[in-house]
Amino acid sequence: MRRINAIRRALLALAAFGAVLVIGLVAEQVARVGGGMPVTSDLGLEADLTLSGFRMEEVGPEGPLVALSARTARLLEENRRITAEGLNVTFFDHGVEAARLSARSGEVSMDGGQVTVHGTAANPARMDLLTSGLSVQSVSLDWDPEQRTVHSAAATTLRQDGLVATGRSLSADVDAQTVTLSDGVEVQWAP
Numbered sequence: 001m002r003r004i005n006a007i008r009r010a011l012l013a014l015a016a017f018g019a020v021l022v023i024g025l026v027a028e029q030v031a032r033v034g035g036g037m038p039v040t041s042d043l044g045l046e047a048d049l050t051l052s053g054f055r056m057e058e059v060g061p062e063g064p065l066v067a068l069s070a071r072t073a074r075l076l077e078e079n080r081r082i083t084a085e086g087l088n089v090t091f092f093d094h095g096v097e098a099a100r101l102s103a104r105s106g107e108v109s110m111d112g113g114q115v116t117v118h119g120t121a122a123n124p125a126r127m128d129l130l131t132s133g134l135s136v137q138s139v140s141l142d143w144d145p146e147q148r149t150v151h152s153a154a155a156t157t158l159r160q161d162g163l164v165a166t167g168r169s170l171s172a173d174v175d176a177q178t179v180t181l182s183d184g185v186e187v188q189w190a191p
Contacts, residue, residue, distance in 0.1 A: 049075040054084065058113070063095025066145070068108065068115075082108040089115055089143070091174050099174045100128045101141065101150070115143035124157075132177035135159045136170060148174045156181060164188045 054073035058066045071086030087106040091099040103117035103125035117140070119125035124137040127150055138156040143149075149171060156170040158179055165188075167181030 049077075051075070054082075056082075064090075064092045066091055066113070070106075080110040082110060084108065087117055089117075091143075091148070093175055097130055098177070099130060099150075099172075101143065102126050103141070113143075113145040115145075117141050117143075127172065129172065129174065129177045129179070133160055134172075134177070134179050136172060136179060138170065141170075150174065162190050164190060 051073050052071070054068075054070045056068045057064055067090045068084075069088050070082075070084035073082050073084045075082055083105070084107070085105050087101075087103050089101040089106075090097055091101070101115065101117060103119050104123055106115060106117035106125075108115050117125040119137075119139050121139060124139055125141045127136045127141055128134070129136075136150075136152075136156060136158050138152040138154050140152055140154045142151045144151065151172075152170040154168070156167055158165040158167075158170075158181055165181055165185060167185040168183035170179060170181055172179040
């Protein structure tokens with residue numbers, strides 16, 4: 001009987017040690033994946049999900065609609081957002097590339113598909129309308145997927161074939177390949 005109790009205690013101790021070891025390994029793996037922004041799981045653990053070389057595509061009946069890639073991306077389940085570094089977004093019109101958006105960083109709403117990108121004065125966010133050859137730079141650009149438009153309420157520079165225009169707000173229609181600058185617009189021609 002003593003021998004059976006001793007074996008039971010040894011097995012319980014081994015099971016307890018195994019459970020601690022498994023929890024420790026899970027916590028170590030979560031720490032390796034994470035980078036600082038907590039996401040809470042059903043188990044009550046807090047962890048980050050940070051991905052390198054992230055790519056996401058939305059495809060419709062006529063082909064791709066939006067393709068997003070980032071050097072690194074953090075998936076934040078709590079507010080259903082993706083924060084990204086080295087962000088590039090390509091927008092398609094009937095399966096053909098219509099516009100590209102690139103920036104140092106940005107956020108994507110997983111619910112509505114809105115994209116907000118950020119840059120700096122020295123390294124602004126950039127949008128290229130491919131059919132019209134227009135290029136727009138600003139420290140902040142917002143993509144509205146419902147209207148398929150890009151907006152900015154920050155200082156913006158537009159370039160096209162030697163034309164340089166600046167303004168303090170912008171609205172761009174990806175499908176029509178048009179850009180409207182407003183509020184303090186100045187235009188220069190540099191052939």
